[in-house]
Amino acid sequence: MNTYKVLDLPMRPRRLRRTAKLRAMVQETTLQLDDLILPIFVVDGDGDPEPIKSMPEVFRLPIPQIIEKCQELYELGLRAVALFPRVQSQKKDDQGTEALNLDTLVLSAARALRVALPELILVSDLALDPYTSHGHDGVLDLSGNVDNDATVAILAEMGVLAANAGIDIVAPSDMMDGRIAEIRRNLDDSGHIQTAIMAYSAKFASAYYGPFREAVGSERSDTRSPIDKRSYQLNPSNFREAQRELLLDEREGADFLMVKPAEPYLDVIRYASDNANLPIVAYQVSGEYSRIWAAAERGWLDLEACMMESLTSIKRSGADLILTYFAERIIRYRHLGGISSGAESS
Ligand code: PBG
Numbered sequence: 001m002n003t004y005k006v007l008d009l010p011m012r013p014r015r016l017r018r019t020a021k022l023r024a025m026v027q028e029t030t031l032q033l034d035d036l037i038l039p040i041f042v043v044d045g046d047g048d049p050e051p052i053k054s055m056p057e058v059f060r061l062p063i064p065q066i067i068e069k070c071q072e073l074y075e076l077g078l079r080a081v082a083l084f085p086r087v088q089s090q091k092k093d094d095q096g097t098e099a100l101n102l103d104t105l106v107l108s109a110a111r112a113l114r115v116a117l118p119e120l121i122l123v124s125d126l127a128l129d130p131y132t133s134h135g136h137d138g139v140l141d142l143s144g145n146v147d148n149d150a151t152v153a154i155l156a157e158m159g160v161l162a163a164n165a166g167i168d169i170v171a172p173s174d175m176m177d178g179r180i181a182e183i184r185r186n187l188d189d190s191g192h193i194q195t196a197i198m199a200y201s202a203k204f205a206s207a208y209y210g211p212f213r214e215a216v217g218s219e220r221s222d223t224r225s226p227i228d229k230r231s232y233q234l235n236p237s238n239f240r241e242a243q244r245e246l247l248l249d250e251r252e253g254a255d256f257l258m259v260k261p262a263e264p265y266l267d268v269i270r271y272a273s274d275n276a277n278l279p280i281v282a283y284q285v286s287g288e289y290s291r292i293w294a295a296a297e298r299g300w301l302d303l304e305a306c307m308m309e310s311l312t313s314i315k316r317s318g319a320d321l322i323l324t325y326f327a328e329r330i331i332r333y334r335h336l337g338g339i340s341s342g343a344e345s346s
Contacts, residue, residue, distance in 0.1 A: 002237040007119055009134050012129075031308070031330070033077040037123060037281075038327035040066055042105040043086045050086075054211035055286060056293045058325050060086050063109050067116045069328075076331050080121035082171065082323055083109055086216050087130045095139050096131035099158055107165040114166030123198060124167045126183070127174040129218040135227045137174040138211050141322040152179045154230040156186040162191035171258070175232040175245075180252035198281060199254035202268050205233035206289025208261045215286065242268045250276050256321070260286040263310055266317040273318025282319035284310065289325040308335060 041060040043050060049059035061069065070081060085105040091098045098104060106124050113122055127137045128151065134140065134177045138151030151174065159170045169186075172179050180199050187195050210226070212218075219228075234242055242265075246257050257276050259269045260283035273280045292310065296303035307326050315343055331337070 010195045022287065026095065029312055031311055031315055031335075033331065034079055035315065035319075035321055036078075036327040036330065037080040037082050037321060037323045038073070038078060038120075038331075039082045039084060039323055039325060040069075040109075041084050041086055042066060042109045042164045044088060044105060052211065052213055052215045055131065055292050055325060056290075056297070057329065058215070058289075060215065061128070063105075063112050066109055067112055070113060070117055070120060073328060073331050074117050074120055078120070078327070078331055080123060080169075081113075082123040082125060084212075084216055085130045089133075089217065092110055092131055092133040094133050096128035096154065099128055099131040099154060100161065102161065104161075107161060108166040110158055110162065110167050118139050121169065122167045123171050124162045125167045126155050126162065126170050126172040128173075130216045132218075135213070135218045137229065137232065138176060146176075148176050148178070151176050152182050155179050155314045156182045159195070160186050160190045160192065161182040163187055163190070163195040167195065169198050169256070172202060173200040173203065173260075175203050175229075175234070178252070180249050184253040196255040197253065198256040198258060199249040199252075200283075201246045201249040201254065201257045202259045202260065202272070204236045204242075204265065205230045205232050205289070206236065206261050206285065208264070208291075211286035211290045232280070237263070239267065239271075243271060246272050246276060251277060254278065256281050258283060258323075259319070260289055262314045262319065262322065263288055266313065269314065269317040269319050273320075279292075279320040280318055281321040282317075283321065284314060284326070285292055285325040304335065 016022050043060040043062055046062045046064055048097060049061050049065060052058050052060065070078065083106045087098055108120050113120060129135055129137045136146050138146040141147040155172055155174060162170050170183065172183060174282050180197055183197055249257055256279045257272050258281040259265050259272055262282035262284040269280060292301065292303065292306045295301035311322060311324060
């Protein structure tokens with residue numbers, strides 16, 4: 001047997017990790033139902049839920065089934081949903097004309113939800129990519145570039161239509177310059193002073209949006225090759241540019257600032273939370289969801305544990321709210337409180 005001497009230590013941090021109860025007592029970050037927003041994909045008609053191959057447990061749903069699901073989850077504690085449309089390709093054109101139709105899928109879903117669940121918080125994405133045949137978030141100018149100011153004018157109109165349909169929070173996800181101020185002005189001018197703006201402020205040109213683009217069908221319909229959005233979304237290597245975008249949106253009148261994706265950009269979330277006096281939202285995007293699922297399906301990672309570790313880390317870095325496709329699972333199975341304080345390990 002080795003002999004050893006008892007160390008003379010002023011601090012023994014392991015003291016507070018000894019039992020599950022002690023660990024729970026000193027846990028710093030806990031996930032709550034109030035923190036979660038569930039993204040929902042809306043599809044036409046009243047058929048069966050359509051599975052999304054790259055996103056297990058996520059479906060495109062027709063409106064009657066959305067109502068049913070939201071009613072069920074609302075009883076269990078769901079607070080907020082974000083609506084995304086799967087637009088039929090024959091309704092798409094290069095101008096995204098369908099976005100200003102009074103009966104878009106999103107607006108119809110919003111009106112139905114508003115009646116069924118008056119207190120459910122409704123968020124709608126404002127961007128043109130579900131509606132354009134080329135899949136870009138805006139309209140193109142003559143040289144094929146996304147035309148900033150022409151796009152902003154459309155987004156501002158979309159914002160008013162969303163507010164008319166009962167949406168509580170509009171969420172521009174397009175990354176055009178100056179859109180927050182313009183959307184705010186249009187909302188106010190049309191009397192919607194209470195409609196809030198959740199700005200996708202630091203949205204990076206990320207490869208993790210792939211499964212989402214499958215879900216809403218915003219891949220380029222001709223080639224199915226990835227769309228290059230780098231002329232408007234941020235370069236993943238640029239931190240100071242992300243700061244600039246966050247501060248601009250705060251100044252333009254956003255009510256929430258969003259960082260997206262979430263887990264690869266915890267430094268940006270931390271910065272936003274330390275420097276802006278607004279609620280900070282993080283979007284755990286489709287690819288972040290799918291990579292955890294894929295590894296879990298192979299038996300390489302534990303789904304529940306990685307889900308909670310990921311969401312807890314996002315919250316710990318300073319996010320007040322998280323958009324996540326895991327919200328439904330968390331609400332159904334009551335995975336709250338943050339990563340388990342681990343009764344099972346010692
Ligand atoms: C569209 C939009 C995207 C996402 C949300 N809104 C995709 C994109 O910018 O290409 C991604 C969400 C996800 O991946 O879960 N403007």
